[in-house]
Amino acid sequence: MNQQIFESGYAAYQAGDWAAAAMTLSQAKENGEVSGKTDHLRGNALMQLGRYAEASEAYEDALKDTEYGMVGALCTNRGRALVASGKLREAIESLNTATQDESYATPYKAYMSMGSAYRALGDTRSAGIAYRNAAIDEANPDPSTALRKLGSCFMDLGRPGDAVESYRTALDFSSSAREQNSIYCELALAYVAGNQMSEAVDAFNHATADGTLILTPEARATYDAARNAVAARAGERRSSETDIFLAAAGYGSYPVDPLDPTGEASGNLMPSPEDTGFFSISEEEIVNDDRKRRRGRGGKIFVVILILILLIAGASFFAYSQGFGWPMQEAVVEDLFAAKTNGDDLDGYISDSLDDGARGQIEALVPSGASINITGVERAMSTSSVQVSATLEEGGERSYEISLVRDGIGWKVSNFEPALINKTDETKTESDSKTEEAQADEEQSTESAEQSTEATEEQAPAEEAAPEEQQASDTEEIVVDESASDEGEAQYTEEAAPQE
Numbered sequence: 001m002n003q004q005i006f007e008s009g010y011a012a013y014q015a016g017d018w019a020a021a022a023m024t025l026s027q028a029k030e031n032g033e034v035s036g037k038t039d040h041l042r043g044n045a046l047m048q049l050g051r052y053a054e055a056s057e058a059y060e061d062a063l064k065d066t067e068y069g070m071v072g073a074l075c076t077n078r079g080r081a082l083v084a085s086g087k088l089r090e091a092i093e094s095l096n097t098a099t100q101d102e103s104y105a106t107p108y109k110a111y112m113s114m115g116s117a118y119r120a121l122g123d124t125r126s127a128g129i130a131y132r133n134a135a136i137d138e139a140n141p142d143p144s145t146a147l148r149k150l151g152s153c154f155m156d157l158g159r160p161g162d163a164v165e166s167y168r169t170a171l172d173f174s175s176s177a178r179e180q181n182s183i184y185c186e187l188a189l190a191y192v193a194g195n196q197m198s199e200a201v202d203a204f205n206h207a208t209a210d211g212t213l214i215l216t217p218e219a220r221a222t223y224d225a226a227r228n229a230v231a232a233r234a235g236e237r238r239s240s241e242t243d244i245f246l247a248a249a250g251y252g253s254y255p256v257d258p259l260d261p262t263g264e265a266s267g268n269l270m271p272s273p274e275d276t277g278f279f280s281i282s283e284e285e286i287v288n289d290d291r292k293r294r295r296g297r298g299g300k301i302f303v304v305i306l307i308l309i310l311l312i313a314g315a316s317f318f319a320y321s322q323g324f325g326w327p328m329q330e331a332v333v334e335d336l337f338a339a340k341t342n343g344d345d346l347d348g349y350i351s352d353s354l355d356d357g358a359r360g361q362i363e364a365l366v367p368s369g370a371s372i373n374i375t376g377v378e379r380a381m382s383t384s385s386v387q388v389s390a391t392l393e394e395g396g397e398r399s400y401e402i403s404l405v406r407d408g409i410g411w412k413v414s415n416f417e418p419a420l421i422n423k424t425d426e427t428k429t430e431s432d433s434k435t436e437e438a439q440a441d442e443e444q445s446t447e448s449a450e451q452s453t454e455a456t457e458e459q460a461p462a463e464e465a466a467p468e469e470q471q472a473s474d475t476e477e478i479v480v481d482e483s484a485s486d487e488g489e490a491q492y493t494e495e496a497a498p499q500e
Contacts, residue, residue, distance in 0.1 A: 001035055002028050013041050018048040034061070036068020043077060056081035071097070072104020080113050088117045099133075108137035108146070115149060128153035144173040144183070151186060160193035181206075181213040192222050197229040323379025325409045330374050332411045333386045333402055340366040351405050351412040362416040365400075369393030382406045387419065 009024030043058030
């Protein structure tokens with residue numbers, strides 16, 4: 001290589017004389033000689049001159065110098081030249097090679113050019129993937145440009161919700177007011193596409209607040225339509241979450257140095273990509289066209305489930321404190337009587353806290369074959385009582401007072417005793433008995449009086465008949481002997497006897 005010619009060409013390159021640099025550097029090499037540095041500089045000069053096909057060839061010649069290295073940079077420049085030349089697929093291949101060079105310090109440059117190539121081919125999905133990779137490259141001093149292009153891809157894919165996230169994240173990395181105004185305008189258009197009119201009006205207001213951004217006719221028409229929609233829906237402008245989001249993020253509150261993107265040197269820490277919540281989108285999610293993103297969906301479901309659990313727990317505790325359980329007191333008592341009738345073991349219904357004597361006493365008191373009717377229940381959190389009226393198998397009725405204690409969430413019998421009849425009932429019973437006896441005595445007296453009346457009526461005719469006979473005997477002057485008188489007297493006596 002002619003070093004003098006190379007130095008002359010390099011001086012022209014540094015002076016910005018691109019034509020002289022390209023011509024001189026092309027003469028510095030001997031035929032068949034490879035020089036990565038010479039061809040690299042020549043390719044850059046040709047790119048400045050707009051001679052993209054020649055530039056791509058110069059970069060290809062530089063790649064032949066394996067000792068020169070710089071594969072990532074040369075492939076990226078060659079890919080750019082091929083994109084400008086319209087050789088898109090060849091450009092994408094060269095740019096992919098650049099991203100695979102681990103020594104390449106700025107792969108975001110290759111991804112940005114790759115995104116442009118895919119957009120030109122109409123492959124919006126692949127373009128979005130490329131722009132996403134450019135945005136998350138830590139070496140990228142201006143990820144907002146890649147994020148804006150990614151948002152544009154989302155809009156073309158009909159995913160305004162993801163576009164909103166992309167533009168909002170781009171605001172995190174934007175440092176100039178002019179650029180922020182442009183991003184606000186793009187964000188507003190995404191809001192309109194997502195039918196979020198209030199947020200769209202708010203974003204448009206931010207975009208035009210300082211008067212430096214002139215809206216295009218299309219954007220102006222969209223702005224007016226959004227305001228009309230808000231006025232028609234609510235009659236007044238409602239609150240938007242955009243103001244809250246932007247205020248919390250502190251947009252424009254401090255300058256961002258592209259050479260110090262993390263703010264370590266200046267102390268102004270720019271939000272890192274990991275903190276935006278956006279870069280968790282995977283390539284699969286971008287490729288899947290019909291996926292609808294639901295941020296925070298899992299968290300919302302967890303909160304709803306937690307609230308439901310708390311409500312159920314509160315309701316359960318309230319029911320527990322009011323004496324409710326499973327099984328209920330009535331069911332335990334009914335099962336106790338049924339078990340006795342069926343000859344089953346009653347241990348499962350009697351409290352474990354009782355000794356054998358008390359348990360045996362309860363088992364003995366429970367009547368077999370009785371049909372019961374629960375007449376009352378008194379509930380409390382730990383103890384309850386049930387009043388039962390039982391129709392016994394041998395006849396008759398009997399009442400029982402059954403005490404129960406809490407057993408887990410259910411109940412078990414702790415005491416079983418016949419219910420006592422109160423004194424008022426006893427007095428009433430005695431009074432009713434005396435009344436019945438008095439009625440019986442009265443009926444007997446009435447019956448005796450009726451018999452006396454009948455006997456009197458029979459005696460009266462007999463007495464009337466005696467004087468008539470006497471009168472007849474006197475008239476006929478018949479002498480009645482003494483024996484006849486005795487017989488008559490005896491006969492009278494016999495007839496009169498029934499009076500007694």
